[in-house]
Amino acid sequence: MRRATIGDVAAQAGVSTATVSRVVNGGAVAEPTATRVWAAIARLGYSPNALTRGVFAGRANTIGVVIRDLRSPFYLDLIRGIDEVADAQGSLVLFANTFRQVHRELAHVHTMDEQRVRGLIVTTGESADGRTRRMADTGVPVVVVARTVPDPPAGMHSVSLDNVEAGRLMGVHLAGCGRSFVGVVTSGNRPSQVERTAGLRLALAEADLSLPDEAVVVADSEEEVGDAVGALLARARARDEPLDAVVCTTGRLTVAVHSALTAHGLTVPDDIAFLTMDEFPWSAALGITVVAQPSHEMGRRAAELVVERPAESVQVVFEPTLVARRSCGEGHR
Amino acid sequence: MRRATIGDVAAQAGVSTATVSRVVNGGAVAEPTATRVWAAIARLGYSPNALTRGVFAGRANTIGVVIRDLRSPFYLDLIRGIDEVADAQGSLVLFANTFRQVHRELAHVHTMDEQRVRGLIVTTGESADGRTRRMADTGVPVVVVARTVPDPPAGMHSVSLDNVEAGRLMGVHLAGCGRSFVGVVTSGNRPSQVERTAGLRLALAEADLSLPDEAVVVADSEEEVGDAVGALLARARARDEPLDAVVCTTGRLTVAVHSALTAHGLTVPDDIAFLTMDEFPWSAALGITVVAQPSHEMGRRAAELVVERPAESVQVVFEPTLVARRSCGEGHR
């Protein structure tokens, strides 16, 4: 069945396409004419072509979102926040996942540009910054999430977390719980990860505790976590300072790190304190203390920046909060 | 900065727009001309307008996905599967979330139609079926996920789970673990939920166990789960047949039901067996037995149906698998 065009509707109603367009978009049309046109629209099942509208308007009414890793609970809430704002605007979300592969970042940003999205939200690394900067220059607001951008052009914004503070909250809490020997599982060398570790080190130092380099291990994927945690525990034992706390700086690895501790026969919090990033559905039930990002709110803010198109570059930094539960033992419930 | 059009590129390169189009899309163009055109494209930062292409082609190269509830782990994996196939096709995913609100289903399907998506995947209820059927009639493949469609038109397909079998697997497992008094927490009256409960009842009957109506409670949201579980336990005690197993028929409520049991002072599996739907990140770590759907594979299959556009309606039914862990006690680890 061929799809009805505005021309078909016009012919049915015995008017010109201009009149149909006016009826649909609320121009000045006489009552009986409008009725006839609506009847024709209903009869033919006409639905206006949003692509054509977009061509004429110079922009689609979609918001592009390029996500690094859908699995992370952070991104899930972020998307919900974006979707809420987009929905309220009558916009749709054009969505792409890079599966943590750098070459896909650029490809997806490119495609978003071709799709003439009205704004772009990316959670990716720097690799695509050249292209996103150019998009910002052509008037498409770009929001970088979970990272700040050096020397951003006017149309390029960022929504990020105070990662140093996140680390500090962790350190202060652990010290307050009487823990002395802290190990860290972190993921790669993205700025967010480095800053969290730095903040943690800072807060520990203020409590006269040290965080030596050998107490920090890197795991890029869940598969690497088992070995990383094993190495961490072994090193500490070798120093004769067995760990009494393990921190995970990324929500993506929470399960894996927790499982690794359990697999080593350690009980949380009696044998070891456990502290991780990001709220997740089971955190309350399991009593795991986390440093939470307002991920939903961050998604909303990112989408709002797309909608509001501020004239100057805006850098929004959200503050993390520590949600104290049982996993670090004493002093906090 | 104004965005370069094909006309600007043509002027720069001293050729016609037709030639530029041929260069970009691989028509017959002499070598030196092509070089000149590519240089102009690079200089002007030209990126072809996908909207215009879509207008001419009659279709965008996006796949529309209308999701009921992003929070459910099932949908997350489903989306990843869809995204994988779309990505391999050079398509993008146009994405909308209905937040379980019926009026949004129709609105979003409508918008997807306007966007001239090349195919539509919906996980929604029947409310929008009228519109999706018409879309299928105009040649847009529609795939309904997690539900079958009565008397579907040629272009309308479904990807669903054998829900009766899912219930049966649960019943057989519980009987095998020596459990006798089973309670069920289910969510609303969607066919999937009803069928799972029916399958469970069937399997229990085969083991000479009954599942009376008062052992089935409904909770539509996480907030209602506490009261529902409380009522379930109280009723069983009143019958002098305290429950030794609780089944949750939807992955969305797993945390809430598990928490409610714990809140009532019950230990899993010693006091009570717990069995739920859908794998989730913590299931292995917590030792919770689940009936898993191949959600990722279901997403892939749904997207493949969009891409392959089979001439006749295709109904794909996936089989669930029971992943036995510790939460039902004896006989299985």
Add this chain to the structure above:
DNA sequence: TGCTCCGATGTAACTAGTTACATCGATGGG
């Protein structure tokens, strides 16, 4: 040398809408 044929390129019509401007008939004031 003249004709044919072919590859390269331009012209213009087309997609499905929107909108500036022109036109038309009716109304109302002078």
Add this chain to the structure above:
DNA sequence: CCCATCGATGTAACTAGTTACATCGGAGCA
């Protein structure tokens, strides 16, 4: 009674591309 004005509607140009067809020039062959 005539002309100005106004609301309703049509005409046609416009968006940014694609593509069928026309044209042009040179190579190859008789």
